Amino acid sequence: MSQRLTLTNDSPLRTILLDDHNIPQYKISTPLTLFRSTTTITRCTTGKDEELARIQWHTMRNSRILFQGQILDVGDFFKRKGRLSRDRKFNAPDGQEYEWVTQLRGMELIQTTHPKTAIACFKEHTLNIFSSNHNAQLDIYPAGRHMVDLIITTFVYVEQKRRERKESTTSSGSNASWSAGGC
Secondary structure (H helix, E strand, O other), rough: OOOOEOOOOOOOOOEEOOOOOOOEEEEEEEEOOOOEEEEEEEEEEOOOOEEEEEEOOOOOOEEEEOOOOOEHHHHOOEEEEOOOOOOOOOOOOOOOOOEEEEEEEEEEEOOOOOOOOOEEEEEEEEEOOOOOOEEEEEEEOOOOOHHHHHHHHHHHHHHHHHHHHHHHHHHOOOOOOOOOOOO
């Protein structure tokens, strides 16, 4: 059975991830600043919150992720298939390669080794006049249970970049290159 986390706000930088019982599991906060903002990802545990990771956003050089005592330069940590690719690959501590595959309305995290295995799926907030609204959701499948903290951390970074690129593409008037796929 998958673990569903629902975002309370439609922003990967400022939200709380709730479980199926509406209990906070993670808090993601980013102060509003003009330059050099830092996103803090906190795991909510019984009795106290525990800082899990920080993402230091930079525009003139690579951003950095501080995770489990390591400083990860995103240019080294994430790999792309090509210069224009939206998808991001990374190697996890378990020795496996994973890839966030971006789509028009979300993303899917897959383990890239054969056979490819779905690890997590993110679906954007939906607004529908014919049915109820649904907040954005991140589903973590059983194959990803051993690395939930890493999934959350990489999700925040890749989803923010996906939105920035989508915004840029939409404002230029063409989003025909986006896949409408789903997970």
